[in-house]
Amino acid sequence: MSSSPSPPLSLSSLSGLSEESFVAAVGGVYENSPWVASAVFTNLKPLSITSIASLHAAMKEVVETAEERKKLELINSHPDLAGKAALADELTEESKEEQSKAGLNSLTKEELEQFTKMNEKYKSKFGFVFILAVRNATKYTILKSFEARLKNTRMKEFEECITQIHKIAWMRLLTILEPADTGFLTCHVLDTASGKPANDMDITLERLSGTGPLGVIGSFVTNSDGRLTSGRALTGKDFSVGIYKWTFEVGDYFAKEGAKLAGTPFLTSVPLVFGIDDPEDHYHVPLLCSPYGYSTYRGS
Numbered sequence: 039m040s041s042s043p044s045p046p047l048s049l050s051s052l053s054g055l056s057e058e059s060f061v062a063a064v065g066g067v068y069e070n071s072p073w074v075a076s077a078v079f080t081n082l083k084p085l086s087i088t089s090i091a092s093l094h095a096a097m098k099e100v101v102e103t104a105e106e107r108k109k110l111e112l113i114n115s116h117p118d119l120a121g122k123a124a125l126a127d128e129l130t131e132e133s134k135e136e137q138s139k140a141g142l143n144s145l146t147k148e149e150l151e152q153f154t155k156m157n158e159k160y161k162s163k164f165g166f167v168f169i170l171a172v173r174n175a176t177k178y179t180i181l182k183s184f185e186a187r188l189k190n191t192r193m194k195e196f197e198e199c200i201t202q203i204h205k206i207a208w209m210r211l212l213t214i215l216e217p218a219d220t221g222f223l224t225c226h227v228l229d230t231a232s233g234k235p236a237n238d239m240d241i242t243l244e245r246l247s248g249t250g251p252l253g254v255i256g257s258f259v260t261n262s263d264g265r266l267t268s269g270r271a272l273t274g275k276d277f278s279v280g281i282y283k284w285t286f287e288v289g290d291y292f293a294k295e296g297a298k299l300a301g302t303p304f305l306t307s308v309p310l311v312f313g314i315d316d317p318e319d320h321y322h323v324p325l326l327c328s329p330y331g332y333s334t335y336r337g338s
């Protein structure tokens with residue numbers, strides 16, 4: 039199966055598939071382990087999948103309820119990171135893409151030696167392959183993770199590998215399926231200096247990476263409740279996996295509010311960079327601010 043530019047499959051199109059076609063479509067999500075997709079096909083009959091999250095949950099359930107022996111087989115179905123299969127160009131398309139996104143296809147000789155050493159050390163201690171979802175990782179974070187995880191017990195590592203495998207599967211599903219139309223982004227700004235919603239603050243939204251056009255994708259103004267006058271900032275296909283940035287014009291707002299600011303205000307613009315991992319979910323990304331401090335959280 040190729041994960042490269044073929045258009046994403048709709049969830050509804052999965053429903054009419056035979057087992058063979060279903061496994062061809064999503065079987066590669068668990069590396070070299072089409073038995074996971076086959077079992078989902080049997081368990082979910084008649085096949086009706088309404089979200090990527092529910093398909094992922096069904097696949098995860100198959101793995102979690104499998105025997106230890108099957109789980110070990112699944113772990114060992116993965117290639118080493120920057121290992122022999124990668125060097126021989128024998129990776130699956132999915133693994134090749136992930137490993138190259140982490141820069142593992144352009145290691146120096148010394149870095150390659152470090153990876154080889156770590157892979158061997160890990161396998162001789164635990165007896166299985168080191169697994170890390172590397173799509174959004176770097177060679178530095180991977181090597182740090184090797185070091186930290188080598189200190190764990192075998193049981194903890196076994197569980198960690200399975201957790202990482204579910205994460206790999208989630209990100210693979212997101213590259214091949216069109217999400218359900220349920221996700222959206224909202225915002226709210228509270229002025230903690232006066233204890234009220236921040237009215238009439240300018241905010242811009244940029245997409246820094248991910249699916250869809252990059253750069254400024256929206257300009258907004260808050261209403262008397264501190265919310266965007268347009269309600270939702272992103273919905274539907276525009277609400278996609280990626281890294282985004284709000285810029286809150288906090289300095290202008292407090293100047294308008296008549297706050298006693300220094301000649302040069304302490305806070306001028308507040309940038310807030312955040313990631314959207316689940317395009318089917320509601321992300322509420324608010325700002326609490328005063329002229330001298332701010333914070334955020336993932337709200338609902």
Ligand SMILES: NC(=O)N[C@H]1NC(=O)NC1=O
Nearest residue numbers: 117133136169170171172
């Ligand atoms: N060994 C290992 O973690 N391999 C995997 N990680 C990842 O993100 N893709 C893989 O193939």
